[in-house]
Amino acid sequence: MKLYIYEHCPFCIRVRYVAKMLHISLQEIIVDYHDKETPIQLVGKKVVPILIKDDGTPMLESSDIIDYLISLKHDYVASAPAETTLQWQKKAFPLLQRIGYPRWLSLNLAEFSKEESHLAWVANKQVAELNFDHLLEQTAEIVKHVEALANEAEQLLNFNGTDTQASLVDQAIYYSILSGVSCEPTINWPEKLQHWLNIQSENLALPLLKLY
Ligand SMILES: N[C@@H](CCC(=O)N[C@@H](CS)C(=O)NCC(=O)O)C(=O)O
Structure with missing residues (x-):
C-alpha cells in the first residue's frame, strides 16, 4: 500500500505511527507542498494523508485510515480516541500551529x-493572526503553554514505568502533535514523556520534527 504524506503533517504522522506499531509496511510518498495536481488527481483535492489500498482505491481521513489498518491486523473494531485525548488535542492544535508554522520550513x-514549496507554505499558512515573525517573537509565552500541555500529556499517557497504558489510537494522537512541537529547542519536557518520545522515534524510525 502507498501513503501520500507531508512529513510535517500531524494527521500523516499518526497514520505512520499506527502502521509502524502494527508492522504494516507502507510505501511513503512525500508530496511537494506546492504540488496540487498529485493529490487532486487521486482524490479531487489538495490533502494528505491519502492511503492507496492494495486494490488501488484511495482512502482519506486519518481516523478512517487508522481504523482500516487496525482492521487488517485485528478482528476487533478499533476503539475511538478517549474523550480526554480529544479535549487535549483541541487545546494542542493552536499551539502546534504557533510553534510549527514558522519553524517547519527550516527542518529540511x-x-x-x-523554492515553490516554501512560497506556497507561506502563502497558505501565514495569516494576520499567525504572522511568522510575531510568532517567533512570542516564543517564550507559547512555550509556557506547550510545557503545560506536555505535562498534561504525560499524565494522560498514564505511564507504568516507561510503558504507556494509553490505547494505540490515543498514543498516535499524542505522538503526532508532540513530534510537531519538538522543533522548538527551549521546551522543557517532562522526563517520562521525553523518554517515550525518543524511544518511539528510534524504535519506529519515525523521527521527531527536530531542528537540533
Ligand atoms: N481530517 C483530515 C485532515 C487532513 C489535513 O488537514 N491535512 C493537511 C496537512 S496536515 C493538508 O493536507 N492540508 C492541505 C494544505 O496544507 O495545503 C485527516 O484527519 O486526515
Whole structure:
C-alpha cells in the first residue's frame, strides 16, 4: 500500500505511527507542498494523508485510515480516541500551529525542498493572526503553554514505568502533535514523556520534527 504524506503533517504522522506499531509496511510518498495536481488527481483535492489500498482505491481521513489498518491486523473494531485525548488535542492544535508554522520550513523536510514549496507554505499558512515573525517573537509565552500541555500529556499517557497504558489510537494522537512541537529547542519536557518520545522515534524510525 502507498501513503501520500507531508512529513510535517500531524494527521500523516499518526497514520505512520499506527502502521509502524502494527508492522504494516507502507510505501511513503512525500508530496511537494506546492504540488496540487498529485493529490487532486487521486482524490479531487489538495490533502494528505491519502492511503492507496492494495486494490488501488484511495482512502482519506486519518481516523478512517487508522481504523482500516487496525482492521487488517485485528478482528476487533478499533476503539475511538478517549474523550480526554480529544479535549487535549483541541487545546494542542493552536499551539502546534504557533510553534510549527514558522519553524517547519527550516527542518529540511522533503515537501519543502523546492523554492515553490516554501512560497506556497507561506502563502497558505501565514495569516494576520499567525504572522511568522510575531510568532517567533512570542516564543517564550507559547512555550509556557506547550510545557503545560506536555505535562498534561504525560499524565494522560498514564505511564507504568516507561510503558504507556494509553490505547494505540490515543498514543498516535499524542505522538503526532508532540513530534510537531519538538522543533522548538527551549521546551522543557517532562522526563517520562521525553523518554517515550525518543524511544518511539528510534524504535519506529519515525523521527521527531527536530531542528537540533
Ligand atoms: N481530517 C483530515 C485532515 C487532513 C489535513 O488537514 N491535512 C493537511 C496537512 S496536515 C493538508 O493536507 N492540508 C492541505 C494544505 O496544507 O495545503 C485527516 O484527519 O486526515
